[in-house]
Amino acid sequence: MGSVEQGIREHLLVDVDGVAGEKLPTKAAKLQVRNLTKRSETTGEPILREVNLDIPEGAIVGVIGPSGSGKSTLLRSLNRLWEPSPGAVFLDGQDICGLDVISLRRKVGMLFQLPALFDGTVADNVRFGPQLRGKKLAEAEVQKLLSLADLDPAFASKPVTGLSVGEGQRVALARTLANDPEVLLLDEPTSALDPISTQNIEEAIVRLKKSRGMTIVMVSHSVKQIQRIADVVCLVVGGVVVEVLDPSRLSQAEHPMARRFLELST
C-alpha cells in the first residue's frame, strides 16, 4: 500500500472529528464498512477500493464525489442491492450478508434519484410495503406518512400518473418510510427538483433525523446542500473514500477535489 493510501486509511480510522473511525465504541456506528472492494462484473475493474467508513447512528452522512466515482455503488452495497463480500458491511455490528435480505431492506430503506411508482393512487403506493407483510395501513397512517414526506394528506386519493416529479419523489419517500426503516439511503433525492421542492425534502430529511433518530446516508452533487443538512461529509474519488470530515470544514480538506467541489457547488 502506498504512503498516501496509508495516510488516508489512518486518517479514516483514527481521527475523523470524533464521528467516524474505529476508536468509537462499536454501538455508536449504525453501519460499518470495512475494506469494501467492489469490482465490475463485466470488466473486473475495481469500482470501490478498500472503503472504510463508520456511519454514526442518528447522523446524516453526506456523500459527494465526481460522476462515476462509486457513490451509488457504495449506497447499494449497504442494503445488498449490490452484494458486498462477507465481512465488509455491518449493521448494528452484524454482517449484513448473514441477514435476511428482505428484512435488511426494510431496515435499510433506499430512495432512488428517479423512483418508479406503481400504477394506482398515492395511498396504494404508500401501502405497498406493509401490505407485503400482510398489514393494511389505515387512512390516518397513510396521511401521517405523507405529512412526514412533506406532502399534503389530500394527495392520498390522487392517481400517481398526474404527479409532478417533485411530488412523485415525496410519494416515493413516504412509501419507503412506510416500512419504518432505521436507515435511509438517499441517492441524489433532490437532483430533479426545483429549489422549493428541494427545501421541502431537506426539511423532511432533517425532521426524520430529529424526530425518529433515523440514520441517513445521502448522495448529493450539491456541496451546499450537504453543508445545510449533513453532520458528516464523505468524499469519494475513484472508488476511494478520500476524506471524511465535518461539512463546515470542507474548505480545509486535504484533497483538492473537495475544495474544487466547494468552489463550483450551487
Ligand SMILES: Nc1ncnc2c1ncn2[C@@H]1O[C@H](COP(=O)(O)OP(=O)(O)OP(=O)(O)O)[C@@H](O)[C@H]1O
Ligand atoms: N452494474 C454495473 N456493472 C458494471 N459497472 C458498473 C455497474 N454499475 C456501475 N458501474 C460502474 O461503476 C462506476 C461507479 O458507478 P456509480 O454509479 O457508483 O457512480 P456514481 O458516483 O454514483 O456516479 P453518478 O454521480 O454519475 O451517479 C462507474 O464507472 C460505472 O460505470
Ligand SMILES: [Mg+2]
Ligand atoms: Mg450515482
